[in-house]
Amino acid sequence: MTLFADQNINIGALRKKAFNYRWAEVPEGTIPLTAADPDYPAAPEISRALIDYIRDGYFSYTPKLGYPEFAQALSTALARRKGEEIPPRLILPIDSAARGMYEIARAVLRPGDEMIVFDPADYLFRESCLAAGGKPVYFPARLKGGYIDLSALENYITPKTRMIGLCNPHNPYGVLYRGEDLEHIMGLCEKYDLYIMNDEIWSDIVYADPSGSSGPSGSSGPGGFLSVYSLGNERCRRVMSVFGFSKSFGIAGLRAGCVYCTDEERFAEIVKVSAVMTTAGGISSLSQVAGIACLNECYYWVDEFVRHLKGNRDYAAGRINGIPGLSCHVPQATYLMYVDIRQLGLSSEGFAEHLKKNAGLAVVPGGRQYFGAASEGYVRICFATSRELLTEGLDRLEAGVGLL
Numbered sequence: 001m002t003l004f005a006d007q008n009i010n011i012g013a014l015r016k017k018a019f020n021y022r023w024a025e026v027p028e029g030t031i032p033l034t035a036a037d038p039d040y041p042a043a044p045e046i047s048r049a050l051i052d053y054i055r056d057g058y059f060s061y062t063p064k065l066g067y068p069e070f071a072q073a074l075s076t077a078l079a080r081r082k083g084e085e086i087p088p089r090l091i092l093p094i095d096s097a098a099r100g101m102y103e104i105a106r107a108v109l110r111p112g113d114e115m116i117v118f119d120p121a122d123y124l125f126r127e128s129c130l131a132a133g134g135k136p137v138y139f140p141a142r143l144k145g146g147y148i149d150l151s152a153l154e155n156y157i158t159p160k161t162r163m164i165g166l167c168n169p170h171n172p173y174g175v176l177y178r179g180e181d182l183e184h185i186m187g188l189c190e191k192y193d194l195y196i197m198n199d200e201i202w203s204d205i206v207y208a209d210p211s212g213s214s215g216p217s218g219s220s221g222p223g224g225f226l227s228v229y230s231l232g233n234e235r236c237r238r239v240m241s242v243f244g245f246s247k248s249f250g251i252a253g254l255r256a257g258c259v260y261c262t263d264e265e266r267f268a269e270i271v272k273v274s275a276v277m278t279t280a281g282g283i284s285s286l287s288q289v290a291g292i293a294c295l296n297e298c299y300y301w302v303d304e305f306v307r308h309l310k311g312n313r314d315y316a317a318g319r320i321n322g323i324p325g326l327s328c329h330v331p332q333a334t335y336l337m338y339v340d341i342r343q344l345g346l347s348s349e350g351f352a353e354h355l356k357k358n359a360g361l362a363v364v365p366g367g368r369q370y371f372g373a374a375s376e377g378y379v380r381i382c383f384a385t386s387r388e389l390l391t392e393g394l395d396r397l398e399a400g401v402g403l404l
């Protein structure tokens with residue numbers, strides 16, 4: 001039996017444990033294709049590592065900068081999977097990628113400073129900027145030829161701009177950046193002395209595409225992913241990055257993540273704002289143990305997951321593009337379909353509400369709240385589930401459109 005067989009999903013457990021717009025928060029009978037969180041249980045090595053850790057009953061403080069094995073494991077994985085050369089001493093384990101984004105924003109932005117936030121993009125870029133007292137300046141990130149068109153990005157830089165948010169691969173578009181795109185962004189940062197908040201949380205969920213929207217050539221990561229670090233560590237001194245476990249390893253509730261960079265001073269600043277040295281900040285022992293198991297033992301699981309997801313992606317794209325009034329592109333990365341509903345003549349919220357009420361399906365509406373104003377007229381569908389549940393979900397989507 002394969003890891004990602006239909007019967008391996010435990011709906012009873014999900015109903016009790018999967019929050020954040022998912023099974024535990026929707027009415028019984030509703031299928032949530034909502035928050036980006038897999039329906040499958042995590043790799044068994046993670047539970048085993050946790051059970052080994054708790055057996056002797058000790059739950060003592062951990063090192064303030066995290067277990068050295070954690071930073072070492074991430075340093076090794078970054079080099080092996082993405083060609084990034086980050087020394088363990090410049091990796092800070094922290095309690096989620098989201099927290100990492102907040103700490104980077106606090107380390108860089110002073111009240112009134114501007115940060116360029118792509119619209120659409122995950123709302124954590126905007127929220128982390130706002131929480132640091134910064135001002136998000138929205139860059140309309142439109143697709144051109146399967147990539148984000150960056151030609152107008154410079155027009156959004158002002159004397160107050162301090163940082164650009166880079167979501168690579170991009171949520172919700174599911175697109176990658178080419179070498180020339182990264183060069184363009186870095187060139188602007190060098191010209192105007194800006195930092196980059198680099199979020200690569202989706203970089204393991206990338207599809208090596210023989211057809212359709214193919215990935216860039218000359219890449220160093222899985223399936224065509226190209227990191228900004230391909231520009232060289234020296235140029236990346238202005239880059240601060242987050243690593244997350246929620247998307248690739250399915251351990252969102254453990255709140256594990258890391259911040260890393262190549263500049264000692266920036267790193268010291270991040271350590272300072274994160275308050276790990278006073279123990280007010282930081283990551284739990286259990287989350288670190290799980291994170292170490294992920295990095296050292298579970299990439300076989302991630303690779304198998306991506307193979308499963310690729311089948312789901314192609315199936316979902318075919319189905320969605322066959323529904324009158326809906327359309328989507330085939331994502332190069334992520335397990336998210338960004339669905340254009342503008343032909344239906346409904347708002348994103350209105351359509352999502354209609355599906356929930358009349359079709360037993362929950363999706364994430366576009367619009368300002370989650371991805372930015374430019375995502376109005378779209379909904380986002382997560383396909384990190386079994387083919388069986390995805391089929392049922394898409395049947396409901398089709399039926400829901402039919403009811404309009």
Ligand SMILES: Cc1ncc(COP(=O)(O)O)c(C=O)c1O
Pocket residue numbers: 036096097098099122124167171199201244245246252256257
């Ligand atoms: C682009 C992006 N960054 C960060 C996060 C947050 O990840 P975590 O659960 O590790 O905080 C998400 C979750 O959806 C995401 O899509």
